[in-house]
Amino acid sequence: MEARCKVCVTGASGxxxxxxxxxxxxxxxxVHATLRDLKDESxxxxxxxFPQSQDKLVLFQADIYNSVDFEPAIKxxxxxxxxxxxxxxxxxxxxxxxxxxSLAGSESIAMYCKKAxxxxxxxxxxxxxxxxxxxxxxxxFNDVMDETCWTPLNDSLAYLYHDAYLxxxxxxxxxxxxxxxxxxxxENGGRLEVVTLLCGAVGGDTLQSFTPGSVAICISHITENAMGRKSLQFVQEFLGKIPLAHVDDVCEAHIFCMESTSSINGRFLCASSYVSLKEIANHYVLHYPEFTVNQEYADGPKKDMKWGSTKLCDKGFVYKYDAKMILDDCVKCTRRMGDL
Structure with missing residues (x-):
């Protein structure tokens, strides 16, 4: 299948x-890969x-803010x-x-998928x-966090937002x-299967030339990144604890959902660990004594929230990275970039 199969990936440089x-x-x-600007040499x-890119990679310029550009890439x-x-x-x-x-861009992409x-x-x-x-x-909170949970889009959670961006x-x-x-x-037309993968805080190494923002957030206990620490605190307040996912597991989960020979659709939470701020802080204290761990946001949630999602694993997917491995790889990545 791979030798003759074309796939499209939007947001290719992320x-x-x-x-x-x-x-x-x-x-x-x-791979048909889309970028906002094909003149961006970096x-x-x-x-x-990437190996095989000369023969197997085709780049397309496409932007969410001008979503008609995606049609050639999807065709x-x-x-x-x-x-x-x-x-x-x-x-x-x-x-x-x-x-x-985002909604307009997704509507166009879904339309072009059906049109193709x-x-x-x-x-x-x-x-x-x-x-x-x-x-x-x-x-x-509800008793567990799983795929039945949907964020209430009303004013009841307004007090949690630190800023308009969140x-x-x-x-x-x-x-x-x-x-x-x-x-x-x-009933909305056609046989198109749709999978949504809800990724946790993504850590690990990177192919990029800089430390990804989500990695910087994951190590904010041992840096001066106050915004990162506030982001982690918000995630805990918002979700009960912090779902962690290794970027390698996240990518493998995407490919797993693509290569599934049986019908697959619907939403799947994608995270191998569900930890508190305090557990993250304790990991750094135990394994990285050379750093001073900021304890300001290290208090755990008052309710012991449970992670109730097994849907992806029930389909046969296996995570390779636990919380320790994710956090350790975040430290390695940031050190390699010279930011730690």
Whole structure:
């Protein structure tokens, strides 16, 4: 199948997408990869440095804010990985915020998948922030965090938002995921299968030339990254604990969902560990005594939240990295970049 199969990956230069493309090329797939700007030599150069890229990689310029660009990249593909997501709003655009832009881009991508007539499965890279186990009234948590949890998009959680960026991101990922799942319903036209993978805080090494933002957040206990520590604190307050996922496991989960020979659709939480701020702090205290661990945000949640998701593993997927391995690889990555 690999030798003749074309796949599309949006947001190709990102932390997850770049490693995913490298893995797909290594397996023999032809990859249509989209970038916002084909004149950006740093991003183009990274992708063209991958083995097999000369014969198996085709680059396309496409932007969520101009979603008609995605049609040529999707044409002829059997599988589409929609990884791209807007993070900073472009105020000069026709959209009022990143939620509107993300939704419009996803609507176009889903439409082009159906129009192509060749796409069997659309895999959307979601985020655990769309699956908060907090109750609809914002007071307290449900008993477990699993795929039945949906973040309440009302004012009950407004007190948790540290700034408008967090609120915009959460709304964007939640609204977009709900739309993507609706595209897999038979009554909405066609046999397109849709999978949403809700990734936890992603750590590990990188193919990029800088420390990814999510890695910097994961090691913020031992750096002066106050914003990173606030982000971790927010995730714990929002989700009960912090779901961790290694970038290698995340990419393998995407490929697993693509290569599944049986029908697969719906949402899947993707994280191998569910830990507290205190557990992360204790790991660094125990294994990295050369660093001073910031204890400011190291208090654990008052409720012992449980991780109730087994859907991905029930399908046969196996995680290779636990919390210790994820955090250790974050330290290695940041040291290699000279940021620690």
């Amino acid at each position: 932390y997850i997408a770049s490693l995913l493309i490298n893995k797909l090329l290594a397996k023999g797939y032809t 991003k183009v150069g990274l992708l063209k440095s 002829g593909c059997e599988f589409v990985f929609h990884v791209a997501t807007p993070l900073i709003h472009e105020p000069a655009s026709q959209f009022k915020d990143i939620t509107e832009a 007539g060749t796409v069997k499965r659309l895999i959307y890279t979601g985020s655990v922030v769309s699956a908060s186990p907090r109750r609809v009234d914002g007071i307290g 609120k915009d991101y959460i709304y964007s990922k939640t609204v977009t995921e709900k739309y993507m799942l609706s595209c897999g319903n038979n």
